[in-house]
Amino acid sequence: MTAQFDRQVSKPISRLAKSGALGGEQVRAAMAIEDAVVSILTNGIRSGFIEERRGGGMHNTFESGFLESCALRQAYNAWVVAMKQAGLPAGPVLDVIIDGTPLTIIDKRRCKRKGWTRDRIKKALDLYISAQALEAADANRLTA
Numbered sequence: 001m002t003a004q005f006d007r008q009v010s011k012p013i014s015r016l017a018k019s020g021a022l023g024g025e026q027v028r029a030a031m032a033i034e035d036a037v038v039s040i041l042t043n044g045i046r047s048g049f050i051e052e053r054r055g056g057g058m059h060n061t062f063e064s065g066f067l068e069s070c071a072l073r074q075a076y077n078a079w080v081v082a083m084k085q086a087g088l089p090a091g092p093v094l095d096v097i098i099d100g101t102p103l104t105i106i107d108k109r110r111c112k113r114k115g116w117t118r119d120r121i122k123k124a125l126d127l128y129i130s131a132q133a134l135e136a137a138d139a140n141r142l143t144a
Contacts, residue, residue: 009034010100013121021118026125030097033128036076037098039069078131079124086127092117093124 009017013030016022022030083090092110095101096117106117 010097012096012100012103016118016121022122022125025129026122029125029128029132032072032132033076033079033094034097036072037094039072040076075128075132075135078135079128082127082131083124086123088120088124088127090124093121096121 009027009030013022013027017024017027080090083093092106095106096103103117103121104114106112107114110116
């Protein structure tokens with residue numbers, strides 16, 4: 001696990017990555033989900049936020065920041081639909097990614113066995129990766 005991930009993800013995600021429970025692609029998915037939520041909550045006001053956070057600085061133009069923000073939102077929306085279809089709750093996953101709520105606290109709040117939240121996070125991040133791949137395939141098919 002690189003130091004870059006330590007600074008950019010919540011503590012529970014960082015710990016899961018350090019333990020080997022999450023791979024780099026899953027950590028990047030968590031970062032993308034967080035970026036999408038920030039973009040939605042700020043209504044795209046800080047379009048340079050995404051590039052700034054990834055170390056790209058503010059050299060990013062407004063248009064490219066806006067387009068990236070739209071792509072993140074589309075991937076996020078596709079993920080929410082996939083989560084609903086899979087019968088997985090998005091709330092606990094967002095609590096961990098956005099708020100940094102410890103996994104054991106979510107397990108206790110929901111009266112679930114130890115490890116329930118961990119399993120849901122891994123499944124949710126895998127769903128995000130596959131939903132994003134489907135969105136990219138659809139976009140490529142439409143532009144071809």
